[in-house]
Amino acid sequence: MVNLKNYNDVLKLFVIFLTFFLSVSCSKQNYNVTKIEGKQIAITDKEKQSPQFENFIKPYRDHIDQDLSSVLAYSPETLDKSSGKWQTPIGNLLADVTLQRGNTIFMTREKKNIDFCILNHGGIRSILPKGNITSRTAFEIMPFENSLVVIALKGEQVLELVDYFIATKKPHPLSGITFTIGKDNVAKNILVQGKPVEKDAIYYVATNDYLSNGGDNMNFFKKGVQKFDLNYKLRNILIDYFKEVDTITAKNDVRISEE
């Protein structure tokens, strides 16, 4: 049972408050920023690890670790990129493998041969250690996601490429091209696939997408007359090579000689 008087009181109260409430709500609450604090928190081992997250990540990590650790090939010696002035066995290996495997694709797609290959010395990020070789080795040597491209260069730009090579004084990996550095620091006897370079001929040069866009100041690539994207990551080229061979053999033939 409800007392009617009481009810009316409540209703009166309700109306008063409703009016008041609406009048307050109608003038929108304006919040203004009065203080801002900004900082950066370094994520270090001072933070505890969330076990929930650690447990969630573990199966993914284990699968990758297992896959990266499976032995693909054997290297009888350690190949180090700092082991030569103008060329190194690891550089020769990388350029040779890139040229060979790239050529198979290029031939199928374009019915043409790749003439030579140039990569950059700075792009070799690790040694190829003596012993068992895994996919992880390939990830360490080539952590970048660079893919293989073929650039059609005129002979003139091939000469610029050789000038660049001599000027940078680094053993950039080369395959399919040889030359002699004269006493005057000028290249002579420049041979591509054993034949002298002709200024107006077109040469198909394998490299990675980063360098083909002028990376590492390889600006001669920007003058290329045609570009072919082979959609093949350089790291996968290396992994596929490891899978194919039992023992890794790096050639040590003379590609660049000094007078």
Place this chain on the structure above:
Amino acid sequence: MKRREFIEKTAASTAFLSLGLSLSSFKPDIKHITILHTNDVHSHIDPFPLDDPRNPNMGGVARRAALIETIRQENPNVLLLDAGDIFQGTPYFNYYGGELEFKLMSMMKYDLSTIGNHDFDNGVDGLTAQMPHATFEFVSANYDFKNTTMDGFVKPFKIFEKNGIKIGVFGLGIELEGLVDKKMYKETVWHNPVETTQDMVRILKKENKCDLVICLSHLGYKYSKDDSNKISDLKLAELTKDIDLIIGGHTHTFLDKPTIVKNLEGKEVLVNQVGCYGINLGRIDFYFDNDKSKSANGKSIIV
């Protein structure tokens, strides 16, 4: 009888509710919002190894998750944001295509992310394929995905209401041409970030009356004189108005503290970025007051 009883009870409780609300509106009411942010994490899920030459033992998702949880316990009014380039950088991406990155961000309760150039690394379709693994949303106001598989997965902006504060967040992406292969981004169309921003702040500030406007940007912090035409976060801040905070990425810029820039109206905009690889978590705390006398004194920025 029943009806009357119902009316009475409702009336009484409404009155009581109104009383509570009305009283609280008399005294100054301080609201605290915490913005947490990352950028360019690039698939760095595990901490760097102890022998890493640059960032030994830094980063790691399991640690970041624990830290975020601690902050949420301090202040539940958190917005957790990422400024793009979630993908690419470790075998986790090569093996799982971004699945684990999105799952972990969902578990950390990220609210929103924008899209970086590397998020196209498996193509726009590769990004779409990972969408089922993300419970958080994506904003980009200047990428038009209409004619791609990402259509419907990305909004220009999102408005959050936290603790009575309206927060509008819009996303901006970097020009893809020349940076990302066309065969990767396909029919994604890029629009001018400054013009897009003018539309966004009108919608968020004028039309929706947001108390706070945040730009989640993957444009890059700043560029050298050679690239002086290129839009950056610092430039965007100068050339526009009504943005309170720009959270940036792309340039992997480590800042000692957030940068304060004067906008078109001479008002202060905060621009922040926290490097890359999940090495740092950015934290910006905003305190709001409805006391007009205090608001009139302007804001203090402690960085």
